[in-house]
Amino acid sequence: MNENGQRNFFVEIYSCKSTIRDVKAGVAQGEAHISRLYVYYQKWGIRINTSKSELVSFRRPVTNNSRCRSAAVARNLVLTFPDGSRIRAKKNAKYLEIHFNDLLCFNPHSKAVITKANIALYRVHPLLKKKTGLSKPTKLLIYKQLLRPVITYSFPIWFTISKNAMEKFKVFEKKILRICTNLQFDRKRPKHYSNRRVYEEAEIKPLDQFLAQAASKIITKVASHPNQLMRRMTN
Incomplete structure (x- = not known):
């Protein structure tokens, strides 16, 4: 809880898909889920700190052209929040002082x-x-x-x-x-x-x-x- 009495929650959206269609669908599901959470957060005065939120799309190693295209799409994903703020996918992330990449x-x-x-x-x-x-x-x-x-x-x-x-x-x-x-x-x-x-x-x-x-x-x-x-x- 910060000085203004607002609580900051960290949201991690993990998408582990194999095709471009599934990767995009995973982000769409994440955005829909966050939209539902926003209704609950506004009711209880909870705010998501998007500056500290991270988007990681876990994937398999690239072995063919289709996975290469899906990996490129996964790294360029953008998650949009209801308030208009956005976060981009990262290759490397840190959670509880543990560093990892999109290949786990x-x-x-x-x-x-x-x-x-x-x-x-x-x-x-x-x-x-x-x-x-x-x-x-x-x-x-x-x-x-x-x-x-x-x-x-x-x-x-x-x-x-x-x-x-x-x-x-x-x-x-x-x-x-x-x-x-x-x-x-x-x-x-x-x-x-x-x-x-x-x-x-x-x-x-x-x-x-x-x-x-x-x-x-x-x-x-x-x-x-x-x-x-x-x-x-x-x-």
């Missing part, structure tokens, strides 16, 4: 998370230097409590990313672990330490293994949940 791939998310993690590393890097005198367990605790949660946020959703995308997270983790264990490259001590040696010194599992173990625990809990709808999610 999380490559934008990996790039955004790495950028955010680098900013967090820049802020805590003075604590990880050798001159600080902090012990190795303390530095590793800083990584586990402050930096790794930035990477692993909402991981059950994007855990199925490609190996190349996961490798970006692992490279970032190995860079931090080398700093925490004082095994990074030093001109005064030009000696290379393998990644295996770094993980042995840190005594933690690689990020992909850590996420796989955590995801397995979550799936086990959901599979034994008393709610039947929750249990069906694991099927």
